[in-house]
Amino acid sequence: MAYILGRRAFRRVELEVGPGVLVPRPETELLVEWALELTGAGDRVLDWGTGSGAIALALADEGDSLRVSGVEVSGAALEYASTNAERLGLEVELLRSDGTAAVDGRSFDLVVANPPYVRSGDLASLGPELGFEPADALVAGETGLEVHARVVADAASALVAGGWLLLEIGSEQAADVVELLGDAGFVDIAVRRDLAGHDRAVGARTGSDGPAA
Ligand SMILES: C[S@@+](CC[C@H](N)C(=O)[O-])C[C@H]1O[C@@H](n2cnc3c(N)ncnc32)[C@H](O)[C@@H]1O
Structure with a gap:
C-alpha cells in the first residue's frame, strides 16, 4: 500500500518510498524513542543501513542538535x-x-540499526506483500542473525568508549543478540518490547575503558 501511495509516515516525518527501499515499520519508531533518551546536544549518531532515511531523519528532526x-x-x-x-x-x-x-x-556516540533479520528459509511464508520489497533489505541469511553480527562488529570499532548500540530484532532473537553483544564485550545490555508486547530492540554500550572489541 505504501508503494502505491508513495509515502509512509514515520514519527513526525513523511517519507517517500517505492520499489528498491524498505517501507519503514511503526515498530522501528521504538529505536528512535530509545536513541532520543540516550543522546544529548551535538552527539554524533550513525544509522547503519539507513534505507529511506527513516531513523536518521527522525533523529535529525527530533534530536537535540544531533549530528546524524x-x-x-x-x-x-x-x-x-x-x-x-x-x-x-x-x-x-x-x-x-x-x-x-x-x-x-x-567515532560516534550512538549507533542505531534496523538490520535485515529474516531467515532465508522464512521469507516465502511471511506474506505476499514482502515480495514487493528488496530481499536484501529483509533477509540476513540462514540464521537471520548474520547482519546483526556484522553491525555489532562495526559498532565495536565505530563507537566511543561508553557509546551505545541500539538494534532492532525479530521477536524471537533477543537471547541470541544479547549473547552476540556480551561476546563482543558490550555491557548494560537491555531488551525492549514493542507496543504489541514483542521483544523488538536490544541496546548495549561499550565498556568505559575503550572499544568493546
Ligand atoms: C531492514 S532495512 C532498514 C531500513 C531503514 N533503516 C528502516 O528502518 O526502515 C535494512 C537496510 O540495511 C541495508 N543494508 C544491508 N546490508 C548492508 C550493509 N552491509 N551495509 C550497509 N547497509 C546495508 C539494506 O539495504 C536496507 O536498506
Missing part, C-alpha cells in the same frame, strides 16, 4: 534517503557504504 550520519549499501535506497532529506529540509550526512567502510576511523 546514515550509511547504506543500496544505491537505490540511498536515493530515497537523499530525496527525503532534501524535501524535509533536514541535515543528515548520507553515505553509500558497505557497513561502516565509508566512516572508517570516525
Whole structure:
C-alpha cells in the first residue's frame, strides 16, 4: 500500500518510498524513542543501513542538535534517503557504504540499526506483500542473525568508549543478540518490547575503558 501511495509516515516525518527501499515499520519508531533518551546536544549518531532515511531523519528532526550520519549499501535506497532529506529540509550526512567502510576511523556516540533479520528459509511464508520489497533489505541469511553480527562488529570499532548500540530484532532473537553483544564485550545490555508486547530492540554500550572489541 505504501508503494502505491508513495509515502509512509514515520514519527513526525513523511517519507517517500517505492520499489528498491524498505517501507519503514511503526515498530522501528521504538529505536528512535530509545536513541532520543540516550543522546544529548551535538552527539554524533550513525544509522547503519539507513534505507529511506527513516531513523536518521527522525533523529535529525527530533534530536537535540544531533549530528546524524546514515550509511547504506543500496544505491537505490540511498536515493530515497537523499530525496527525503532534501524535501524535509533536514541535515543528515548520507553515505553509500558497505557497513561502516565509508566512516572508517570516525567515532560516534550512538549507533542505531534496523538490520535485515529474516531467515532465508522464512521469507516465502511471511506474506505476499514482502515480495514487493528488496530481499536484501529483509533477509540476513540462514540464521537471520548474520547482519546483526556484522553491525555489532562495526559498532565495536565505530563507537566511543561508553557509546551505545541500539538494534532492532525479530521477536524471537533477543537471547541470541544479547549473547552476540556480551561476546563482543558490550555491557548494560537491555531488551525492549514493542507496543504489541514483542521483544523488538536490544541496546548495549561499550565498556568505559575503550572499544568493546
Ligand atoms: C531492514 S532495512 C532498514 C531500513 C531503514 N533503516 C528502516 O528502518 O526502515 C535494512 C537496510 O540495511 C541495508 N543494508 C544491508 N546490508 C548492508 C550493509 N552491509 N551495509 C550497509 N547497509 C546495508 C539494506 O539495504 C536496507 O536498506
